[in-house]
Amino acid sequence: MATTTATTQATAPLTDGAHYLVAALLKNGIDKMYGVVGIPVTDFARIAQAEGIRYIGMRHEADAGNAAAAQGFLTGKPGVFLTVSAPGFLNGLAPLKEATENGFPVIMISGESSRSTVDLYEGQYEGLDQRAYAVPFCKASYRIDNMEDIPLGVARAIRTACSGRPGGVYISMPDTMIGQTMNAAAAEAALYAVNDPALAMIPSQESVDAALQLLANAKNPLIFLGKGAAYAQCDEEIQSFVHKTGIPYQPMSMAKGLLPDDDPQSTASCRGLAMRTADVVLLIGARLNWMLNFGKGKHWNQDVKFIQIDIDPTEIDNSRYIECPVIGDIKSTMKLFNEGLSKYDIHASKEWIDLLAQDTAKNNARFGAKTQEETQPLNHYNALGAVKKVMDKNHDVILVNEGANTLDDCRDIVDMYLPRHRLDCGTWGVMGVGTGYAIGAAVTTGKSVLSIHGDSAFGFDGMEVETACRFNLPITFMVLNNGGIYRGDFEDLGKSGDPSPLTLDATAHYEKMIEAFGGTGYFATTMDEVESMLTEALASKKPCFINVQLSVHAGVESGHISDLNPIPVVGPLSHSECVDLNEEVVDGKLVQTQAK
Numbered sequence: 001m002a003t004t005t006a007t008t009q010a011t012a013p014l015t016d017g018a019h020y021l022v023a024a025l026l027k028n029g030i031d032k033m034y035g036v037v038g039i040p041v042t043d044f045a046r047i048a049q050a051e052g053i054r055y056i057g058m059r060h061e062a063d064a065g066n067a068a069a070a071q072g073f074l075t076g077k078p079g080v081f082l083t084v085s086a087p088g089f090l091n092g093l094a095p096l097k098e099a100t101e102n103g104f105p106v107i108m109i110s111g112e113s114s115r116s117t118v119d120l121y122e123g124q125y126e127g128l129d130q131r132a133y134a135v136p137f138c139k140a141s142y143r144i145d146n147m148e149d150i151p152l153g154v155a156r157a158i159r160t161a162c163s164g165r166p167g168g169v170y171i172s173m174p175d176t177m178i179g180q181t182m183n184a185a186a187a188e189a190a191l192y193a194v195n196d197p198a199l200a201m202i203p204s205q206e207s208v209d210a211a212l213q214l215l216a217n218a219k220n221p222l223i224f225l226g227k228g229a230a231y232a233q234c235d236e237e238i239q240s241f242v243h244k245t246g247i248p249y250q251p252m253s254m255a256k257g258l259l260p261d262d263d264p265q266s267t268a269s270c271r272g273l274a275m276r277t278a279d280v281v282l283l284i285g286a287r288l289n290w291m292l293n294f295g296k297g298k299h300w301n302q303d304v305k306f307i308q309i310d311i312d313p314t315e316i317d318n319s320r321y322i323e324c325p326v327i328g329d330i331k332s333t334m335k336l337f338n339e340g341l342s343k344y345d346i347h348a349s350k351e352w353i354d355l356l357a358q359d360t361a362k363n364n365a366r367f368g369a370k371t372q373e374e375t376q377p378l379n380h381y382n383a384l385g386a387v388k389k390v391m392d393k394n395h396d397v398i399l400v401n402e403g404a405n406t407l408d409d410c411r412d413i414v415d416m417y418l419p420r421h422r423l424d425c426g427t428w429g430v431m432g433v434g435t436g437y438a439i440g441a442a443v444t445t446g447k448s449v450l451s452i453h454g455d456s457a458f459g460f461d462g463m464e465v466e467t468a469c470r471f472n473l474p475i476t477f478m479v480l481n482n483g484g485i486y487r488g489d490f491e492d493l494g495k496s497g498d499p500s501p502l503t504l505d506a507t508a509h510y511e512k513m514i515e516a517f518g519g520t521g522y523f524a525t526t527m528d529e530v531e532s533m534l535t536e537a538l539a540s541k542k543p544c545f546i547n548v549q550l551s552v553h554a555g556v557e558s559g560h561i562s563d564l565n566p567i568p569v570v571g572p573l574s575h576s577e578c579v580d581l582n583e584e585v586v587d588g589k590l591v592q593t594q595a596k
């Protein structure tokens with residue numbers, strides 16, 4: 001551990017709070033940090049870099065938080081991000097809460113202005129009682145007032161972030177603590193690494209047997225794989241159970257690739273029918289939240305019974321009765337499930353498998369055609385059809401995806417083949433996570449990343465293309481530009497001459513942004529261009545940007561979740577809500593003329 005120069009006692013070297021916190025992080029294997037510096041954390045970040053932590057300086061704390069969250073999801077160990085006091089801290093709260101909602105382990109460390117003045121509301125620079133403010137936004141909020149407590153504080157944070165359902169943890173680092181000193185040898189001696197932060201949680205054998213018995217009695221059993229299953233890093237155990245039983249499965253979006261999307265047991269293309277006809281559903285690391293219609297209603301077979309494997313007992317019965325809860329970590333649980341297979345005859349009925357296969361073939365034929373049919377300008381389907389072709393040849397590229405139609409259509413069209421290779425808007429459907437996730441994924445894995453954004457989604461966090469260029473990361477950003485939130489042809493209902501609340505610039509050349517920072521920009525207007533430019537961009541392993549020109553008529557309001565609008569969106573958009581435009585791409589420019 002590095003020490004500061006002893007100024008007062010020549011014979012007893014001292015260390016300070018900043019050095020000691022860095023040493024405690026390193027001792028626990030934390031060797032990366034994302035953040036934005038300023039008073040009082042600037043030196044802390046420089047010391048971290050000097051001592052061997054890779055520090056990724058970013059442009060906004062929310063993006064730093066998302067980068068750390070991506071690292072947490074991909075590795076199962078907490079990603080760490082750093083902010084300054086009050087405003088930087090507040091910027092960090094959104095990703096901290098998002099990570100907690102998603103179940104990604106993250107630690108946010110913020111500098112905090114002198115508490116003695118903050119607590120008396122004396123008007124301190126960036127003064128805020130940050131520990132208290134953070135409480136509702138994370139699993140736990142700690143403040144380390146005395147540097148002697150740093151090893152304990154770091155240990156508490158790591159264990160809290162990783163154990164049970166993973167999530168966000170906050171550590172407040174008052175400026176007074178950063179500047180404290182203590183005897184360096186005593187500090188070194190007190191350092192320790194957390195002993196197995198995510199201990200195995202073994203389910204009861206009774207619950208495992210009850211689950212296997214229920215599956216054995218089922219005719220139409222279905223497995224749902226959620227992002228908890230991807231996070232658990234027991235890919236082989238899960239693959240083996242799915243293949244040995246032959247049970248059809250449905251991947252939630254971030255579990256895509258846990259089994260390759262072209263696996264014949266996947267029900268991705270017949271989701272609705274599978275849900276309406278399954279009689280027993282095994283949930284592996286997937287919550288019965290809004291994404292699964294809370295496990296009830298017209299989307300589900302009325303007599304369906306659920307088996308739910310989860311590490312968090314309070315998740316059981318959250319929205320309906322669960323016939324068979326299995327509380328444990330997925331790795332330990334799947335081991336017992338696989339061992340138990342010798343005692344139970346579990347399989348799906350042939351009639352059901354045939355029914356699902358027929359529906360899959362029908363839907364694939366109908367949907368596949370839309371992804372291959374060229375139009376001018378392009379739409380989400382054919383642009384993403386071209387992306388799919390490239391990704392089918394590049395299985396190890398990590399895909400980041402945000403937007404509305406851009407998200408929903410990409411999830412359906414672009415197949416994944418490897419576990420933990422897809423990150424997206426997650427449980428809360430958040431825009432502005434993409435560039436942070438892409439940077440976190442590239443830094444964590446060193447792999448190439450394709451980051452696909454709607455034009456609105458990209459606008460939230462687009463400045464991070466500069467970070468990608470500064471660190472020369474192998475990220476290809478892609479914007480599907482349909483000129484707006486959901487689409488770009490909504491009318492100005494006030495007739496004020498202003499753009500509608502949903503309208504953005506359909507002719508914007510987003511690719512120019514990366515050129516400003518030394519990256520390579522591409523502008524694609526045809527399927528062939530999308531395919532060839534993406535192939536070239538990924539092969540370069542350098543920061544690139546492909547702006548794909550879509551029609552402003554491409555997309556539907558709210559993507560696939562329009563039923564969540566309090567006032568129903570009726571059918572396809574009516575012409576009274578849309579501007580009737582003719583469009584064509586001439587010399588690389590979208591040209592629009594009023595049709596009427």
Ligand code: ADP
Nearest residue numbers: 165226227228232252285286287310311329330
């Ligand atoms: P999805 O959105 O993909 O359906 P969710 O985020 O809703 O997934 O659900 C993930 C679930 O997985 C959470 O309830 C979480 O508690 C659980 N989980 C996360 N990690 C583990 C693990 N290692 N073992 C068991 N359950 C886990």
Ligand code: TZD
Nearest residue numbers: 403404405406429431454455456457484485486
């Ligand atoms: N702000 C935040 C942080 N998250 C959100 N989800 C939204 C606003 C609301 N919102 C959506 O739910 S999707 C979306 C917004 C603004 C953008 C959709 O437009 P897009 O994608 O251009 O990104 P498509 O392809 O045009 O649908």
Ligand code: MG
Nearest residue numbers: 454455484486
């Ligand atoms: Mg858009």
